[in-house]
Structure formats: structure tokens, C-alpha cells
Amino acid sequence: METGLQGRERLAQWIERSKINQLEAAQLIDIDPTQLSQILAGKRRPGLDNAIKIARATGIVPDAWVPIEEDEEATVAVPATRKRQIGKA
DSSP, rough: OOTTTOOOOOOOOHHHTTOOOOHHHHHEEEEHHHHHHHHTTTTOOHHHOOOOOHHHHHHOOOTTTTTTOOOOOGOOOOOOOOOOOOOOO
């Protein structure tokens, strides 16, 4: 699955169900209409601020835009645990 596809599909469905156009959707969400158009076209993903605005207006959670298992930058290396020996730092 392409990253962000789920979010784009859900946002497009929300706009369609709401019977509004993209300009009205951008105004309701409080983002730039050009950014919304680019998000819907798959040319960009919303940043965190815009993902939160979309979530507030539509109920589409920010996770829908960047599924963790598909985002290499979201991978967090967990350091190996080390047992502390008594008397040693």
C-alpha cells in the first residue's frame, strides 16, 4: 500500500459525503486549498499540523497519513539493555 493512500481515500470520501467542493473542504479544515489539492492528488502528505487539522474536522486520525510500518523515518532503534553489575558503573 502506498504511504498515505488510506488517508487520501478517506479524505476524498469525506468530501464527497459532505457534498462540498475542495475549496469548501479546505476552509472547513483550515488549510491552504493548494495544499489540500496536492494532498488529494498524492503529491504531498500533510505535515503534523495539517494532519491534526484534518483529524479535528473529519475524524481521520493522523496515523492514516503515515502508517508506521511503512515509514522508514519513523523506525526507532531501541538500544539493547545492559544489566548493571553491582559495584560497576
